[in-house]
């Protein structure tokens with residue numbers, strides 16, 4: 001077992017390295033037009049989607065249903081469920097605020113946006129205008145955080161379960177499954193056969209996830225080759241270098257210092273051993289840039305080698321993949337500060353506070369898909385513009401400023417998604433303490 005896991009890890013790391021090399025040396029061409037680059041690299045992306053992303057997505061929705069059902073029905077008692085629910089939400093909120101706090105502090109002190117050349121800004125505005133026209137029309141028309149939250153509430157109260165499942169609306173499936181699980185528990189003996197059917201389906205799905213894991217080396221190779229080949233590593237060293245370094249440093253602090261500290265204080269578990277034990281989930285997040293597509297692997301890794309209970313991971317992880325995004329919150333904080341700095345704005349304490357609050361709320365609304373935080377970043381720009389207008393009647397920052405960060409977004413997306421998944425996993429490990437599956441786990445959790 002251990003040998004097989006080590007072999008898989010070695011293959012994934014080899015896939016990653018090979019992907020970078022192929023992307024950099026064979027696919028990237030600094031003289032080619034964007035259309036030509038897309039033509040050359042497009043096949044790699046399609047292949048990566050076929051090999052890894054589609055199989056993962058196929059299993060995600062049924063697995064959300066079974067794992068939430070198994071998690072809730074095995075806890076059983078309503079009071080305990082309430083405690084787990086509140087503890088989970090408090091954990092999500094505190095760690096996201098901690099993450100944006102780190103991001104805003106770094107953005108405000110390093111000032112990565114100072115001195116961006118005017119031609120880079122002009123070029124960015126035309127790319128940005130196209131992006132806003134395509135994906136940010138609602139925000140451009142004045143849709144802000146309020147509208148985004150109404151949308152979240154609509155998702156939480158679905159009116160058609162089948163439609164929600166068919167359209168992959170995870171949050172809807174989670175709330176509907178929680179309600180169904182409670183109904184089954186209240187039905188007592190009559191509810192048990194259905195619960196057993198779902199448990200057996202859950203076991204089967206987990207076996208399928210273990211098969212899919214073996215597709216990862218090649219899937220990661222294809223996707224990383226596409227990402228590097230279509231963006232070019234040299235771009236990371238250009239005018240945006242300080243920005244890229246600030247984001248990666250912030251994500252590093254949150255991933256390797258802040259969350260490990262939280263985990264250690266709450267559980268006394270060795271955080272780095274835990275990180276290593278769930279590496280397959282972290283690699284998948286890095287390769288796919290999607291917490292949602294990674295969810296099956298996160299559930300498998302945390303409950304297998306990671307020592308989390310099914311009760312905890314069944315509840316904490318599906319919800320976490322949709323609402324808990326530490327990496328995204330941190331990234332959005334820095335990205336917005338960077339854009340304002342590059343366009344010559346002076347932000348003060350009031351604006352930083354607005355960024356902390358809105359970036360946290362906006363990260364909850366971001367979808368766990370590649371580039372999911374693009375639209376929510378626009379919402380934060382709007383919110384900061386509103387406070388600036390109140391203070392000294394300056395022109396608002398154009399939403400097209402988003403064009404500045406688009407060019408390097410995929411690589412940063414890979415990094416922030418890894419932190420998102422790590423944050424969810426830390427939550428699952430902590431909640432295992434209050435929701436262990438077995439007496440032995442209980443003992444281990446408190447050892």
Ligand code: ASP
Nearest residue numbers: 290291368369371372373
């Ligand atoms: N790609 C991220 C995720 O799936 C969301 C984002 O920040 O764009 O977690």
